Amino acid sequence: MYREIRGRPTTRKEYMGGIPGIRITQFNLGNKDQEFPVSLSLVAEEQCQILHRALEAARVAANRYVAKKAGRMNYFMKVRVYPHVVVRENKQATGAGADRVSQGMRRAYGKPVGTAARVRPGQKIITIDTTEDNVEHAKVALRRAISKLPTPCRIEVDGIKKAA
Numbered sequence: 001m002y003r004e005i006r007g008r009p010t011t012r013k014e015y016m017g018g019i020p021g022i023r024i025t026q027f028n029l030g031n032k033d034q035e036f037p038v039s040l041s042l043v044a045e046e047q048c049q050i051l052h053r054a055l056e057a058a059r060v061a062a063n064r065y066v067a068k069k070a071g072r073m074n075y076f077m078k079v080r081v082y083p084h085v086v087v088r089e090n091k092q093a094t095g096a097g098a099d100r101v102s103q104g105m106r107r108a109y110g111k112p113v114g115t116a117a118r119v120r121p122g123q124k125i126i127t128i129d130t131t132e133d134n135v136e137h138a139k140v141a142l143r144r145a146i147s148k149l150p151t152p153c154r155i156e157v158d159g160i161k162k163a164a
Contacts (some may be wrong), residue, residue, distance in 0.1 A: 009085040023056040036129035039158040048151040049116040052083040058145035066141040070134035083115035
């Protein structure tokens, strides 16, 4: 319902009331102090909006798998998009007698129900830095995250970084 990008984004939260807080609890996970040689990224193939709930579900799925398989100290994961856009919904009453309660499309601007991140084609959504031994585990973790997102994605291996 909110996947397609329609119109201008509403982002100025200081002028609006009643916006639910974002569900994403952490944007950086794993070992933040160490440099890792391999970087894998989840890249969007189409433009879309990703709700904050979907981003959190993808983060949890990927983090849980890679932490279990690779170990907490052998990876660094970063969520690279932030849900700025306020999403609104014109709630409709259903059931018996709803036509007497509902206003239809009169004053249908809607109430804020959450936030979303606007993503362009080719934009990185989640990145995992890890060692050469754990590349396959990171790929599986990102595949699990893809299933939680509303856009087709691909996994890009950004290559092995050379230690100087």
